[in-house]
Amino acid sequence: MANKVHLVACGFAFLFLVTGCLELGFSLIARNMMDDAPTRGEEAIRHLIYQRLPLTAGIANGAFIIVTFLLALPALTMPNRGLLKMAGGAVTFCGLFSLCVGVYIWVMTLRIRGAFEAIYRDQEPDVHDLVQSEFNCCGYANSSSPAFVTNQQCPSPAAAALIRGCSGPVSQFATVTLDNLFTALFGMVGIHALFIVTLACLHKDRKERERYRHIDEKSGFSNI
Numbered sequence: 274m275a276n277k278v279h280l281v282a283c284g285f286a287f288l289f290l291v292t293g294c295l296e297l298g299f300s301l302i303a304r305n306m307m308d309d310a311p312t313r314g315e316e317a318i319r320h321l322i323y324q325r326l327p328l329t330a331g332i333a334n335g336a337f338i339i340v341t342f343l344l345a346l347p348a349l350t351m352p353n354r355g356l357l358k359m360a361g362g363a364v365t366f367c368g369l370f371s372l373c374v375g376v377y378i379w380v381m382t383l384r385i386r387g388a389f390e391a392i393y394r395d396q397e398p399d400v401h402d403l404v405q406s407e408f409n410c411c412g413y414a415n416s417s418s419p420a421f422v423t424n425q426q427c428p429s430p431a432a433a434a435l436i437r438g439c440s441g442p443v444s445q446f447a448t449v450t451l452d453n454l455f456t457a458l459f460g461m462v463g464i465h466a467l468f469i470v471t472l473a474c475l476h477k478d479r480k481e482r483e484r485y486r487h488i489d490e491k492s493g494f495s496n497i
Contacts (some may be wrong), residue, residue, distance in 0.1 A: 313403060348360040358476065405421065417435050
């Protein structure tokens, strides 16, 4: 019958698999969506963010997490302690990879306001129109930098001059989106770290059981 340490390790193995599926699924979905024509301002900004995320790294890491889980199954089901060490090393690599991706996205949040201006200028007027309507703004820094697109929100230069630029609301929305992403990744890293700890505990438990088994075998032999 499995002991508590083994059951906890199996539980974290399942959570580890979930993190890989989530990272792989999100990266694939974001890659498929990022080039679609937006219909709303928030959707347009979200697609621009997806285009600058390390999605290839996310796909690779998610796939490697799933492969590592499959490799860890024999280590959890068989008494071989060498397999546990290999599984722990692979999980450590996955955790470091996820941490690097999370830090990369966190750094993006630190310079999103300035970096997004060049991105915004490169967009078509239709995208500017959607963003202005969604975020109730005109232009980016202000109505003339870059020049606003005439729509219901910004009907004339005089009216547009009285309305805030899009830099504030756009950067705030982008920052919240990126915050959610790197927070999720750091949470995954926490699960990976706990899985490593449970694998180490399971390794120690098996070592202790093996030592006691050898002691029992020697004691039985000496009593013959």
